Amino acid sequence: MNAQFDYAVVDQIVEAHDCKQSGIIAILQEIQEHYHYLPRDIFPRLAEKLDMSEAEIYSVATFYENFSLEPKGKYVIKICDGTACHVRRSVPILERIRAELGLSASKHTTDDLMFTVETVSCLGACGLAPVLTVNDIVHPAMTPDKASALLKELKEEIANA
Amino acid sequence: MLKNIEELKAYREAAVVAYGAQAEKIIVCAGTGCVAGGSLKIYDRLKSLMEEKGLHVAVELEVDPHDESVGLKKSGCHGFCEMGPLVRIDPQGWLYTKVKIDDCEEIVEKTICKGEHIERLAYNKCDCIYKKQDEIPFYARQTRLVLEHCGKIDATSIREYIAIGGYTAYEKALFEMTADDIVGEISKSALRGRGGGGFPMGKKWEQVKRQKALPKYVVCNGDEGDPGAFMDRSIMEGDPHRMLEGMMIAGIATGASEGYIYVRAEYPLAVDRLRTAIAQAEELGLLGDNILGTGFSFHMHINRGAGAFVCGEGSALTASIEGKRGFPRVKPPRTVENGLFDKPTVLNNVETFANVAEIIRKGADWYLGIGTETSPGTKAFALTGNISNTGLIEVPMGTTLREIIFDIGGGMRGDGEFKAVQIGGPSGACLTKEHLDMPLDFDTLKKVGAMIGSGGLVVMDDKTCMVEVARFFMNFTQNESCGKCVPCREGTKRMLEILERIVAGQGKDGDIELLLELADTISNTALCGLGKSAPNPVVSTIKNFRSEYEAHIYDKRCPAGACQKLKRIVIDPELCKGCTKCARQCPVGAINGKVKEAHSIDLNKCIRCGSCITACAFHAIKEE
Numbered sequence: 001m002n003a004q005f006d007y008a009v010v011d012q013i014v015e016a017h018d019c020k021q022s023g024i025i026a027i028l029q030e031i032q033e034h035y036h037y038l039p040r041d042i043f044p045r046l047a048e049k050l051d052m053s054e055a056e057i058y059s060v061a062t063f064y065e066n067f068s069l070e071p072k073g074k075y076v077i078k079i080c081d082g083t084a085c086h087v088r089r090s091v092p093i094l095e096r097i098r099a100e101l102g103l104s105a106s107k108h109t110t111d112d113l114m115f116t117v118e119t120v121s122c123l124g125a126c127g128l129a130p131v132l133t134v135n136d137i138v139h140p141a142m143t144p145d146k147a148s149a150l151l152k153e154l155k156e157e158i159a160n161a
Numbered sequence: 162m163l164k165n166i167e168e169l170k171a172y173r174e175a176a177v178v179a180y181g182a183q184a185e186k187i188i189v190c191a192g193t194g195c196v197a198g199g200s201l202k203i204y205d206r207l208k209s210l211m212e213e214k215g216l217h218v219a220v221e222l223e224v225d226p227h228d229e230s231v232g233l234k235k236s237g238c239h240g241f242c243e244m245g246p247l248v249r250i251d252p253q254g255w256l257y258t259k260v261k262i263d264d265c266e267e268i269v270e271k272t273i274c275k276g277e278h279i280e281r282l283a284y285n286k287c288d289c290i291y292k293k294q295d296e297i298p299f300y301a302r303q304t305r306l307v308l309e310h311c312g313k314i315d316a317t318s319i320r321e322y323i324a325i326g327g328y329t330a331y332e333k334a335l336f337e338m339t340a341d342d343i344v345g346e347i348s349k350s351a352l353r354g355r356g357g358g359g360f361p362m363g364k365k366w367e368q369v370k371r372q373k374a375l376p377k378y379v380v381c382n383g384d385e386g387d388p389g390a391f392m393d394r395s396i397m398e399g400d401p402h403r404m405l406e407g408m409m410i411a412g413i414a415t416g417a418s419e420g421y422i423y424v425r426a427e428y429p430l431a432v433d434r435l436r437t438a439i440a441q442a443e444e445l446g447l448l449g450d451n452i453l454g455t456g457f458s459f460h461m462h463i464n465r466g467a468g469a470f471v472c473g474e475g476s477a478l479t480a481s482i483e484g485k486r487g488f489p490r491v492k493p494p495r496t497v498e499n500g501l502f503d504k505p506t507v508l509n510n511v512e513t514f515a516n517v518a519e520i521i522r523k524g525a526d527w528y529l530g531i532g533t534e535t536s537p538g539t540k541a542f543a544l545t546g547n548i549s550n551t552g553l554i555e556v557p558m559g560t561t562l563r564e565i566i567f568d569i570g571g572g573m574r575g576d577g578e579f580k581a582v583q584i585g586g587p588s589g590a591c592l593t594k595e596h597l598d599m600p601l602d603f604d605t606l607k608k609v610g611a612m613i614g615s616g617g618l619v620v621m622d623d624k625t626c627m628v629e630v631a632r633f634f635m636n637f638t639q640n641e642s643c644g645k646c647v648p649c650r651e652g653t654k655r656m657l658e659i660l661e662r663i664v665a666g667q668g669k670d671g672d673i674e675l676l677l678e679l680a681d682t683i684s685n686t687a688l689c690g691l692g693k694s695a696p697n698p699v700v701s702t703i704k705n706f707r708s709e710y711e712a713h714i715y716d717k718r719c720p721a722g723a724c725q726k727l728k729r730i731v732i733d734p735e736l737c738k739g740c741t742k743c744a745r746q747c748p749v750g751a752i753n754g755k756v757k758e759a760h761s762i763d764l765n766k767c768i769r770c771g772s773c774i775t776a777c778a779f780h781a782i783k784e785e
Binding site: 020021022023024025026028029059060063064065066067082083084086087088120121122123124125126127128129131136137138139140 | 193194196197198240241242243245385386387388389390391394425426427428429464465466467468469470481482483484485486487502543545546547551552553583586617619621625633634637640641643
């Protein structure tokens, strides 16, 4: 185990779930909410605390789409490509955002760890298609131009932070 | 904490009085859609403006009601997301659409203070102004049962739910009925699971009730993963107690003591509302140990999904609650005997549970009067795609597609012509013009190889390519295949590859037959519903639009003009002056022709880059 890593957060979360194995998904979700991803260092600790093998925990962490073993950006942008958004042209929006941030289908996060761009299958906001979310805030009826304006806004927010 | 039935009755009476004391109610939609449109800011603005005016604003039902208080509430989704943010004014029943923050002042000034209607905020279609929500064609033709309260009550208040009759079915089930009575009533009502399969709910409850093993569980499937479906989200957000009440009654009927709700990770607001609702029910003593002194105990838990479509399948869902990978398993044993933690489990989806309380309250005979003989009740559908009124609707089973699309949905969006509707999401099938007058219910749809599924209806116009739609859905299921069984893991991948080739103009003779053969094998051999139904969109588009597949494969042409790689660029010989500019611009030398004579494009060389189109000064080159 990594002596440098601060396990206080992990321990607190695991204990809040009474160290129950069935709570593993919720535990990983809460850890990810804290770090924005699942740091490798947590696996041995979780294995010990929950009395599970690291492989088992790793299998859960890699099975579910929402978990990420790579650090994510400060702003996580999810572009909906569900049926309703797809037929109302969500792909050009995705392409515009990726182009402006220098990202691609294989590279999701900017090097400065500010932006992560992902697609999701449906956000259930089909009446407002096409939609995207920035850190779970829904932006309705998007167009490529509106997406550019939104990125500009977020970048200003970063500059002023 | 309420200790017995008398205390519950007294609580309800007080709530009814408090609800009635609010002479006027301003209800701001706080569903996902309207929140995205800024409805929470509208709520705050209305609140501060009303307070400035010296009005007595009641944001919740007051214990000591004030005579002239104005209720200001946040409701769940109305379903008419396209027109949001929505504000409803009661008791008049007016609906204001597309409300902006700047409209708040006028609303307070005119409507709240003087009771005047603001015409410009009303729904307006073809120069006809609809004052009342119930008069709007979108609503007028619906039968709202499970969505009855969505948009009309405060979704975060258990008092309000109780004030309008909430938990009376729970009370009846606890004090006036035996477990057999409840199961008997549900069986008699012939309520069928709204999650897709249409399995009779009563039969399921009966089977769980018979099991000896303890503890038993009630699990609610809120993992609404079908793209284009959001009815369960709306119920969880807009009327969470109705769903909880259904689950609690299931607990009494089957002898279960624990309830689990599995909600998609993509629905944070629904999780939030459910958590609030559960905490409120616990605080009142409607959930917990020895509820109202009856000896019945029931506890409720929420599990958030982590992004796996396959978890909508029963055995994968229970595996996920147990903290495992969401793999489906071989059945039997079935969930009713060997479900969550290997114990007997009632597993139904959100909409199904939302039907229960009304059936217990009003009786099975009342329920049987709605819908068709074999599929009683209503069904909520999510209308999306190229349709005028996107949103959430609820109609009796047996309503025709024509009524849904053209009467309620307002017809096609733009000038497109109706081509097909995809029903049931990625596991469903497409229905065409010839099915427009067919009644929608479980059995009729099954006969034509489709299914209601969760109730997503994606309407497509003549500019939609059906091969591309099939590819889109196959891409989705392929991505979501969990990888456990070979037919689904490998089969869907091969089908996707073929479809990708076809839309890219590289289809081969025999592709259609190969797709059908693969589809047949996968449907018959896959382990779970996801795999078994994955080929449905392909099979149904081949069945209904075979000529489109053939055009792609043999003529390298997309009849809908949607497939980018099959676009043809042509020069109109009438307009071409033979200036040679396009030929000089073409990066691949695909344009031939002599000076001052009409040019032509060699489509085998053309890469569809479009540089000739921009180069032509005479607008002679077009994409078709």
